Amino acid sequence: MEEKYMSMITEYIDGTLTPEREKEFQQYVQEGHIDMAEVEGLAKLQGVMLSSSVPEPSSALKENFYQMLNEASEKSSQVENDSSLFERIKSFLFGNQYGRMAFGIGVLVIGLFLGTNFGNNSYKEELSDLNGQMVEMREMMMMAMLEKESVSDRLKGVQMSSELSSSNQKVIDALFLTLNSDPSTNVRIAALNTLAEYANDPQVRAGLVSSISQQKSPLMQVNLAELMVKLQETKAKDELKSILESDRTPEDVKVTLKESIEKII
Numbered sequence: 583m584e585e586k587y588m589s590m591i592t593e594y595i596d597g598t599l600t601p602e603r604e605k606e607f608q609q610y611v612q613e614g615h616i617d618m619a620e621v622e623g624l625a626k627l628q629g630v631m632l633s634s635s636v637p638e639p640s641s642a643l644k645e646n647f648y649q650m651l652n653e654a655s656e657k658s659s660q661v662e663n664d665s666s667l668f669e670r671i672k673s674f675l676f677g678n679q680y681g682r683m684a685f686g687i688g689v690l691v692i693g694l695f696l697g698t699n700f701g702n703n704s705y706k707e708e709l710s711d712l713n714g715q716m717v718e719m720r721e722m723m724m725m726a727m728l729e730k731e732s733v734s735d736r737l738k739g740v741q742m743s744s745e746l747s748s749s750n751q752k753v754i755d756a757l758f759l760t761l762n763s764d765p766s767t768n769v770r771i772a773a774l775n776t777l778a779e780y781a782n783d784p785q786v787r788a789g790l791v792s793s794i795s796q797q798k799s800p801l802m803q804v805n806l807a808e809l810m811v812k813l814q815e816t817k818a819k820d821e822l823k824s825i826l827e828s829d830r831t832p833e834d835v836k837v838t839l840k841e842s843i844e845k846i847i
Contacts, residue, residue, distance in 0.1 A: 591621055594607055595624065725739070725756060728759075737769055740760065757777050761777060767801055767802060774802070794807075816846055816847075826843070
């Protein structure tokens with residue numbers, strides 16, 4: 583499938599196609615430029631990428647592993663009868679690029695799962711590297727999502743960032759960029775809520791205080807004021823007073839900000 587159709591396919595999966603784009607999409611499908619089987623595979627892959635995590639190892643894993651191994655040995659005589667099923671599975675996994683990608687992710691997750699219990703130190707180091715690659719993949723997807731035109735895509739990007747480590751500076755920087763410059767108030771609030779979880783970090787807290795003066799939306803100003811009260815951040819008082827004294831600040835917002843400043847001891 584040609585790369586020029588990928589943005590349209592992404593919108594189709596997210597359900598954000600306009601009526602005009604939907605009509606164009608269906609035309610491409612009818613003409614054979616877009617394969618719906620591959621589109622469905624990509625949708626499944628996106629679901630895996632957004633929800634996948636390293637599974638918790640089970641204490642009974644070793645016992646279950648040998649039990650399954652014995653059962654497989656007892657059923658070895660049925661291999662020929664099952665060959666057609668194997669072919670169907672192989673066709674599904676390797677018949678297109680999305681199946682191959684999904685298979686690769688599945689192998690990675692299973693490898694991490696088994697390596698936790700059975701791997702030696704060398705193998706565990708390799709798994710750690712693979713896990714690092716998975717984090718980088720999530721990071722790249724998050725960055726790409728935050729740059730999308732669709733508000734729903736950018737919200738997904740913020741959601742993905744919450745699954746990454748708070749020590750990841752690229753993630754923190756991306757969240758602050760979103761907090762201070764995203765055109766959607768909903769996306770900025772989502773970024774604020776995620777950053778609030780990391781407010782124990784002095785650098786993040788300082789960034790939140792600095793962000794107060796950059797917010798023009800009354801809703802964002804109120805949300806930040808409430809967060810400063812919760813954190814009891816005295817350094818935020820001057821920033822809040824500056825907004826309070828501005829002629830452009832609505833009166834009801836001034837009342838809320840004044841109450842917040844009084845609550846910060």
